Amino acid sequence: xxxxxxVPRPLPxxxxxxxxxxxxxxxxxxxxxxxxxxxxxxxxxLDSSPGVYRMLDADSRVLYxxxxxxxxxxxxxxxxxxxxxxxxxRMISETSSMMFLTTRTETEALLLEQNLIKQLKPRYNVLxxxxxxxxxxxxxxxxxxPMIKKHRGxxxxxxxxxxxxxxxxxxxxxxxxxxxxFLLRNCSDSDFETRTRPCLQYQIKRCSxxxxxxxxxxxxxxxxxxxxxxxxxxxKGIQEALAKQMQDASEAMEFERAAAMRDRIKALTQVQSxxxxxxxxxxxxxxxxxxxxxxxxxxxxxxxxxxQNWGNHDYYPRISGDEDASEVMEAFVGQFxxxxxxxxxxxxxxxxxxxxxxxxxxxxxxxxxxxxVVPQRGEKAExxxxxxxNARESLARKMSETATQARLLKGVAEAFDMEKVPxxxxxxxxxxxxxxxxxxxxxxxxxxxxxKNQYRKFNIKDDSLTPGDDFGMMKEVLTRRFxxxxxxxxxxxxxxxxxxxxxxxxxxxxxxxxxIMDALGVSDIPMVGVAKGEDRDAGKEEFHxxxxxxxxxxxxxxxxxxxxxxxxxxxxxxxxxxxxxxxxAIGATPLxxxxxxxxTRKRALLAHFGSAKAVARANLADLRAVDGVSAKLxxxxxxxxxxNG
Numbered sequence: 217x218x219x220x221x222x223v224p225r226p227l228p229x230x231x232x233x234x235x236x237x238x239x240x241x242x243x244x245x246x247x248x249x250x251x252x253x254x255x256x257x258x259x260x261x262l263d264s265s266p267g268v269y270r271m272l273d274a275d276s277r278v279l280y281x282x283x284x285x286x287x288x289x290x291x292x293x294x295x296x297x298x299x300x301x302x303x304x305x306r307m308i309s310e311t312s313s314m315m316f317l318t319t320r321t322e323t324e325a326l327l328l329e330q331n332l333i334k335q336l337k338p339r340y341n342v343l344x345x346x347x348x349x350x351x352x353x354x355x356x357x358x359x360x361x362p363m364i365k366k367h368r369g370x371x372x373x374x375x376x377x378x379x380x381x382x383x384x385x386x387x388x389x390x391x392x393x394x395x396x397x398f399l400l401r402n403c404s405d406s407d408f409e410t411r412t413r414p415c416l417q418y419q420i421k422r423c424s425x426x427x428x429x430x431x432x433x434x435x436x437x438x439x440x441x442x443x444x445x446x447x448x449x450x451x452k453g454i455q456e457a458l459a460k461q462m463q464d465a466s467e468a469m470e471f472e473r474a475a476a477m478r479d480r481i482k483a484l485t486q487v488q489s490x491x492x493x494x495x496x497x498x499x500x501x502x503x504x505x506x507x508x509x510x511x512x513x514x515x516x517x518x519x520x521x522x523x524q525n526w527g528n529h530d531y532y533p534r535i536s537g538d539e540d541a542s543e544v545m546e547a548f549v550g551q552f553x554x555x556x557x558x559x560x561x562x563x564x565x566x567x568x569x570x571x572x573x574x575x576x577x578x579x580x581x582x583x584x585x586x587x588x589v590v591p592q593r594g595e596k597a598e599x600x601x602x603x604x605x606n607a608r609e610s611l612a613r614k615m616s617e618t619a620t621q622a623r624l625l626k627g628v629a630e631a632f633d634m635e636k637v638p639x640x641x642x643x644x645x646x647x648x649x650x651x652x653x654x655x656x657x658x659x660x661x662x663x664x665x666x667x668k669n670q671y672r673k674f675n676i677k678d679d680s681l682t683p684g685d686d687f688g689m690m691k692e693v694l695t696r697r698f699x700x701x702x703x704x705x706x707x708x709x710x711x712x713x714x715x716x717x718x719x720x721x722x723x724x725x726x727x728x729x730x731x732i733m734d735a736l737g738v739s740d741i742p743m744v745g746v747a748k749g750e751d752r753d754a755g756k757e758e759f760h761x762x763x764x765x766x767x768x769x770x771x772x773x774x775x776x777x778x779x780x781x782x783x784x785x786x787x788x789x790x791x792x793x794x795x796x797x798x799x800x801a802i803g804a805t806p807l808x809x810x811x812x813x814x815x816t817r818k819r820a821l822l823a824h825f826g827s828a829k830a831v832a833r834a835n836l837a838d839l840r841a842v843d844g845v846s847a848k849l850x851x852x853x854x855x856x857x858x859x860n861g
Contacts, residue, residue, distance in 0.1 A: 250274065250309060250310060250311055250312045251308060251309050251311065252294075252295050252296070252297050252308060254311055254312060254313065254314075255291060255295045255311060256295040258291060258314055258316075259288060259291060259292055259295065262287050262288040262291060262316065263287070263288055264286045264287070264288050264289065265286075265287055265318040265319075266284060266286070266287070266318070266319050266320075266324070267283070267284060267316055267318040267319050267325055268281065268282070268283050268284075268316070268317045268319065268325050268328050268329050268332065269281075269283075269284060269290070269291060269314055269315070269316050269317075270314060270315040270316075270332070270336075271307065271308075271311045271314055271338075271340075272312060272313045272315065273310045273311065273312050274310075274312040275709075276313070277339075277709065278336045278338045279307055279310055279311060279338055279340050280307055280338050280339075280340040280341055281329055281336060281338050281341055282329065283322070283325040283326050283328070283329040284325065285322045285325075287316060287318065291314070294308055294311075301538045302538060303340065303536040303539070304340075322573055323576050323577050323580065326550065326570070326573055326574065327554075327577055329550070330550040330551050330554045333550075333551060334554060340536070341547065342533050342534065342535050342539060342543065342544050342547035342548070343533060343534040343547075343551075344531060344533050344547070344548055344551040344552060349368055349369060350368075350379060350380030350381060350382065350383075350556075351366050351368045351379060351380065351381050351383070351384055351387045352367045352368070352371075352378060352379030352380055352381065352387075353365070353366065353367070353377070353378045353379060353381070353387060353391065353447065354366070354367035354373065354376070354377055355375050355376045355378070355440065355443065355444060355447075356373065356374065356375040357374045357375045358373070358374045359408075360433055361401060361408070361426040361427075361433065361436050362375070362400070362440050363400070363402055363403065363404075363408075364391065364394060364395070364401070364402060364443065365391075365402055366384065366387045366388070366391065376444060378444075378447040378448075378521065378522075379519075379521065379526065380519055380526070380556070381519065381526045381527050382517075382518075382519055382526060382527025382528050383527055383529070385527075386526055386527035390447075394446065394447075395417070396421070396422060397443075397446070397480050398439045398440075398442055398443040398446070398480075399421070399422065399423055399424035399431075399480075400423065400436075400439060400440065401423050401424075401426060401427070402417070402423070403415065403417070403423075406819045406820075406822075407427075408426075408427045409823055410823055411428065412428070413428060414427070414428050418430070421476070421479065424436060424439065442454050446522075447521075448522050458477055458480055458481050459477075459481060461477050462474050462477035462478055462481065465477060495520060495523060495525075495595050495596075495599060496523065496595065498520050498523065498561070498563075498595060498596060499520075499521075499522065499523050499560075500520065500522070500559045500560045500561065501520045501562065501563050501596075501599075502518070502520070502558070502559050502562055502563070503516075503518040503520060503563045503599045503600060503602075503603045504516070504517050504545070504548070504549065504562060504563070504564050504565065504603070505565035505600055505606075505607045506541055506544060506545050506548070506565055506566055506607065507604060507607035507608045507611055508541065508544070508611075509608075509611055509612075509615070511536075511537035512532065512535070512537075512611060512615060512618075513532065513533055513535050513544055513611070514530055514531070514532055514607045514608075514610050514611035515530070515531045515532075515533060515544075515545075515548050516528060516530050516531075516603045516604070516606045516607035517529050517530075517531070518599065518602070518603050520599070521559075528603070528606065530606070530607065530610040531548070531552075532611075532614060532664075533547070533548055540569075541566040542566055542567055542568055542569045543569065544566075545564060545565075545566045545567075545568055546568045546570065546574065549562065549564075549574060550574065550577075553581065557581070557582055558578045558581065558582050558586050559586075560585070560587065561586070561587045561588075561589065562578075562586065562588045562589070563589055563590075563591060563596050563599060563600060564588065564589070564590050565590070565600050565603065566590065567590045568588065571588045575587065575588045617665065618663060618664065621662075621664065621665055622637075622663060623774075624774060624775060624778045625638055625639075625641075625662075625663065627773075627774065627775035627778070628641070628716070628775055628778070628779070631769060631773075631775050632716070632742065632744055632759070632761070634715075634716065634742055636715070638662075638714075638715035638716040638742075639662055639663060639711075639715055640661075640711065640712075640713070640714050640715050641660070641661045641714065641715065641717075641782065642659070642660055642714040642716070642717055643658065643659050643660075643661070643718040643719075643782045643785070644656065644657070644658050644690065644693060644694070644718070644719055644720065644786065645657050645783075645787055645789075645790040646676075646686055646720075646790060647787075647790035647791050647793065647794035653794055653797045653798045654675075654676035654689055654794075655673055655674060655675055655676060655790065655793045655794050655797055656674035656676060656689060656692070656693035656790070657672070657673055657674070657786055657789045657790035657793055658673075658697065659671050659782065659786045659789055660714075661785075666785060670712075671789060672697070673793045674692070674693045674696060674697075675797070676689050676692060677692070678692050686721065686725065687724060687728040690721070690725055690728055690729060691729070691731075691732050694732050694733070695732050695736070698732075698733070698736050698738055699736065701713060701738075702736065702738070713741075714741060715741070715742070716741070716743075716744065717729070717741060717742070717743040717744070718743075718744055718745075718746055718779070718782060718783070718786075719744070719745045719746065720745075720746055720783055720787065721745050721746070721747060722745055722758070722760055723745065723747075723760045723766075725745050726743060726744075726745035726760045726761070726762060729743060730743065730762050742761075743761070743762065744759050744760065744761055745759065745761075746758075746779060747759075747760060756768070756771075757769070757776065757779070757780070806828050806832065806857070807828050807831060807853075809856075810852065811852060811856070812849050812852050813849070813852075813853065816844065817844060817845060820842055820843060820844045820845060821839075821842055821845065821853070824841075824843070825842075831853065831857070833857075834854075835854075836850060836851065836854045839853055
């Protein structure tokens with residue numbers, strides 16, 4: 217069972233207390249009261265059970281989520297003035313109520329705490345902002361001739377997964393190496409079954425051609441085993457085996473095969489020689505290093521798998537500035553592995569307050585031992601120093617970029633006479649071809665540059681729109697966007713409301729958007745239309761605002777370049793979204809609408825009959841003959857096409 221999905225059982229409480237099934241809560245007599253006295257009032261309702269507590273402000277917004285081995289003792293600490301950091305003291309002064317959840321163990325409390333932090337994003341917790349999924353290499357096990365490919369997302373397909381890698385580039389480089397050395401296929405199963413002659417991969421010596429019977433199943437299986445040994449770091453015997461095969465082929469006068477073995481040995485040697493930064497004595501670990509400066513933090517994570525450095529990634533958790541390094545590191549580790557499988561070892565630059573507890577929680581999640589170490593010497597210490605150096609350099613670059621971004625945002629506020637510097641700018645654009653496959657796009661820019669996690673795409677749904685009606689499409693996009701905001705965050709407290717709207721277009725688009733904003737009651741948000749200007753040349757943009765004359769910025773103004781970058785980015789995103797929608801539509805077939813026919817059955821039917829039209833014309837007996845299609849599904853497909861002509 218995944219430990220992070222455990223639902224802790226509440227312990228029995230004192231009789232006659234006002235609580236629901238999960239939470240011990242008691243509202244103070246004066247809910248508007250805040251501070252130490254409010255927290256002190258909860259002590260009589262608490263016992264020494266482990267659990268999780270939440271601090272809420274007067275508007276019931278969660279300020280902080282914490283865990284405790286002893287709830288009463290932990291909350292009691294908050295009720296004593298004069299011994300807290302400025303951040304904690306400020307949090308206590310805003311606390312109007314608290315909520316509690318008891319658990320059976322402290323480990324469960326830790327897991328629940330990290331889940332709640334990720335879900336609620338409390339203002340006074342250390343928050344991990346970037347939460348992308350990392351790619352893996354998958355060696356499939358559902359085919360006689362396994363394929364090797366890049367995989368991202370849930371591990372549902374049968375096979376062995378190797379990773380994670382820091383990014384797609386690291387995966388692609390490794391896959392390229394594996395194909396050069398072991399000649400494994402990367403084609404889909406449907407391509408494999410229908411191919412009659414070798415593809416380009418065989419011609420350029422990246423595949424052994426199993427689809428055409430150019431390699432036996434036993435020989436191919438041996439190559440797969442060697443590739444998996446390579447991914448596991450067991451490379452010692454592979455080169456020796458290849459050298460012996462080359463020698464045997466040479467002695468048998470099979471010089472072409474000997475040359476192929478020679479090329480594979482050469483490729484493997486090049487791979488190994490390029491691995492000077494790889495550790496010799498650390499087979500599987502994540503190296504995590506923290507550097508703080510100027511109230512900001514950078515956490516650098518290096519992924520070591522099979523004695524190889526599989527890349528790194530940097531993170532910038534949100535901190536207040538007065539947290540201990542151990543607190544930041546513990547929050548990061550807990551959130552980072554809440555939805556990832558931890559490696560066998562975590563090598564940290566700073567220790568945790570509860571390293572034994574964290575190790576236990578991660579071991580429960582991984583269903584094996586997870587070791588947490590803070591090395592002082594040796595190879596592991598060198599790995600940490602390397603990660604620390606990268607964290608320091610990354611944070612310096614980030615702070616420099618942030619300072620530049622702050623000046624640009626201030627320049628935007630001055631250019632458009634805004635009362636405050638915008639922290640969130642939303643930019644909108646549409647894309648279509650004569651009205652077909654129309655989409656809307658929104659990008660977000662702020663103090664940290666482009667926030668791609670906040671990008672949104674909109675499929676235009678209004679069939680009554682005239683094809684190519686840009687005004688109508690923009691109205692639909694803005695209506696859907698702000699209706700959702702009004703529903704989910706009417707108080708504008710989550711930071712998802714924009715401070716400025718940029719619309720790709722002139723006065724017409726601005727007027728259309730203004731109408732819809734007035735109708736929704738959100739006319740207080742500044743809005744600017746960015747038009748191409750004279751001759752549609754970059755640098756001659758004109759800016760349209762409601763009730764104000766058209767303006768322009770000087771040709772070499774950095775703010776103008778910033779606005780151009782935002783306009784180009786939303787244009788790129790809109791075009792990409794449109795192309796993806798168009799490509800999907802091109803690949804669509806009548807089979808997509810048949811009940812019970814998913815992607816696998818669709819591929820099987822198309823591979824058997826050659827086209828969707830042939831499937832529609834097929835008789836019932838032929839449909840039943842398709843591998844993987846049951847008699848019931850065959851009847852469904854037959855009835856669908858015959859009932860619908």
